[in-house]
Amino acid sequence: ILMSGVDRRRAGLTGLAIVAVLGFAGAGCGGDDDEGDSGGGGGESQSAKPSKLAIEASGSAKTPTLTVPKSVEGGVVEIEFTNSAKGDHGAQLILAKDGHTPAEALKVGNAWGENGKPLPDWAVPAGGVGSVPSGTTATVTQELAPGKYSVVDLDSDANTELEVTGDSGAGELASDGGTIDATEYEFSSTGLKAGKSRVLFDNVGGE
Numbered sequence: 001i002l003m004s005g006v007d008r009r010r011a012g013l014t015g016l017a018i019v020a021v022l023g024f025a026g027a028g029c030g031g032d033d034d035e036g037d038s039g040g041g042g043g044e045s046q047s048a049k050p051s052k053l054a055i056e057a058s059g060s061a062k063t064p065t066l067t068v069p070k071s072v073e074g075g076v077v078e079i080e081f082t083n084s085a086k087g088d089h090g091a092q093l094i095l096a097k098d099g100h101t102p103a104e105a106l107k108v109g110n111a112w113g114e115n116g117k118p119l120p121d122w123a124v125p126a127g128g129v130g131s132v133p134s135g136t137t138a139t140v141t142q143e144l145a146p147g148k149y150s151v152v153d154l155d156s157d158a159n160t161e162l163e164v165t166g167d168s169g170a171g172e173l174a175s176d177g178g179t180i181d182a183t184e185y186e187f188s189s190t191g192l193k194a195g196k197s198r199v200l201f202d203n204v205g206g207e
Contacts, residue, residue, distance in 0.1 A: 050076040050141055053162075055129070057153060061087030066151055066160045073166040074146045076173055081129035082137045087155065090131040093162070094150045095124040102150035102161040109150070110157075131155055141173065141198075175200035 051073045057064045064085035081091045096105035105123040112119040119125075126149065132138045144164045152159040177197025180189045183205035192199065 050078040053077050053079045053144075054082070055079065055091045055151065056082045057085040057089040057091070057158070059085050061085065062156060064089055064153060064156055064158045066091065066153060066158050068151055068160055068162050071163040071165050072144070074144050074164040075167055076141060077144045077164075078139060078141045079127075079129055080137060080139045081132065083132050083134055086134055088131040088133055089153045089155050089158075090129050092128040092130075092152050092154055093126040093144075094152065095126045095145065096148050096150065097122040097124060102148050106150040106152060106159055109152070113154075143173070173200055174198075 053069070053072045056067045058067065059065045064087075068091075079091070083089045094102070094105045094109045096102050100122050108117075108120055108123045109125070111117040112123075126144065127140065127142045128151070129138050129140050131154070146164050146166060149162045149164060150159055151162050175198045177193045177199045178189060178191030179200040179202060180187055180192075182201065182203045184207060
């Protein structure tokens with residue numbers, strides 16, 4: 001499988017995430033109520049409400065500004081991204097581990113995404129919200145481990161920093177629209193439903 005640099009960087013969703021989908025083509029589109037009651041489709045009950053993380057892009061298409069809070073409590077986090085800037089933008093997360101800084105994680109992430117250089121184990125692509133059109137709000141609910149993150153818009157390379165605090169095990173993810181398991185070069189799914197629903201995306205692979 002061949003990926004362009006941007007495609008490789010956009011493929012960095014790791015761990016568990018709930019995405020609101022409209023059929024299959026609308027994966028990642030949100031903005032409506034993504035919490036809801038615990039439902040069928042093999043989903044888990046939600047023992048605690050997720051933390052809220054609001055991210056906004058504003059300004060021009062080439063040089064937007066990303067606005068994020070200084071910190072958010074870890075565990076299950078509902079990331080709401082609002083694109084108030086011109087053009088398409090998103091908010092991807094890179095976790096810096098083992099004492100490294102978000103700036104260092106961003107640097108090696110760019111080298112990996114643009115030039116295919118090896119990504120060190122301490123720099124972990126950690127999900128986020130993909131690109132959405134101007135004037136759009138999208139929501140993804142996912143697990144975020146405590147630590148320091150770089151938040152980057154792959155459409156412009158605008159970036160900022162975020163600290164995730166607290167317990168990485170807080171809360172659970174609940175889905176009413178089935179699950180998609182990702183492994184190396186393969187996806188498997190169960191319980192997918194037509195129409196708008198919440199799907200649990202679980203990266204169970206080694207990458």
